[in-house]
Amino acid sequence: MRMLVVRLGALGDIVHTVPAVAAIASAAPGVSIDWLVERRHRAVLDLFALPATPVEIETGGSWLAMRTVVGRLRSARYDVALDFQGLLKSAVLARLSGARRVVGFVKDALREPMAGMMYSEQVDPGAAPHVIAKNLALARAVGVATDEIRLPLASAADARYKTPESGLRF
Numbered sequence: 001m002r003m004l005v006v007r008l009g010a011l012g013d014i015v016h017t018v019p020a021v022a023a024i025a026s027a028a029p030g031v032s033i034d035w036l037v038e039r040r041h042r043a044v045l046d047l048f049a050l051p052a053t054p055v056e057i058e059t060g061g062s063w064l065a066m067r068t069v070v071g072r073l074r075s076a077r078y079d080v081a082l083d084f085q086g087l088l089k090s091a092v093l094a095r096l097s098g099a100r101r102v103v104g105f106v107k108d109a110l111r112e113p114m115a116g117m118m119y120s121e122q123v124d125p126g127a128a129p130h131v132i133a134k135n136l137a138l139a140r141a142v143g144v145a146t147d148e149i150r151l152p153l154a155s156a157a158d159a160r161y162k163t164p165e166s167g168l169r170f
Contacts, residue, residue: 002032003142004073004081005052006094008059009041013131017084018048019149020135025051027144034076036069036093049152059089073097080142083119084135091115103141109134 003024007017014037025033033052035045038059045054057069074097081099083090086109094102095118104110104119116122125137132149139146 001028001030001080001142002076002078003034004055004076004078004094004097004099005033005035005084006081006090006097007084008036008038008057008087008090008093011041011044013085014041014044015151016131017135018050018151019132020084020139020144021050021052022048022150022152023136023139023144023146023148024142026150027146028142034073034078036073036090036097047154049154057093070096082138082142083115084138086110086112086115088112088115088118091118094118103138105134105138 005021007014021033024031034055035052036055036057037045039056042054042056045052055069055072058065078097078099080101080103081094081097083094083104086105091104101121102119103121103123104115106122106124107113107116109125110116121141123138123141125134128134128137136147
């Protein structure tokens, strides 16, 4: 199965999505996961040991650059796109990916309710006590039923992130 995770930014929101992606990867070891993320937040993904390939996008960039990324997404032929962000722009990108299933939250759980028009399936997270629990509810749409919260940090040996100022690896 090929999956697209859509969580464009920001740092805390990406961190809150990691446990759901870790749960998906753990439950379905053969799944191929790409993560659509804004270029300025891409390095955050390197802090985690996830089998997800970042796909960078500049949402404020040129139409040509946007078209190139959408073309790359469409050529990946995703089975499912999960929109963890709940904004109109993230929902549109999930839809434009060409995924057979586009899954997001129900209208009442979205930051921008119009985003729901882009989904083929909607998930009701119920009264999730925290955004991490809400994100785990979205993972259930692809058959992952867990409440376990794992935050798999990358070790110093396999971290890919470099601070631009020092060049140090951590």
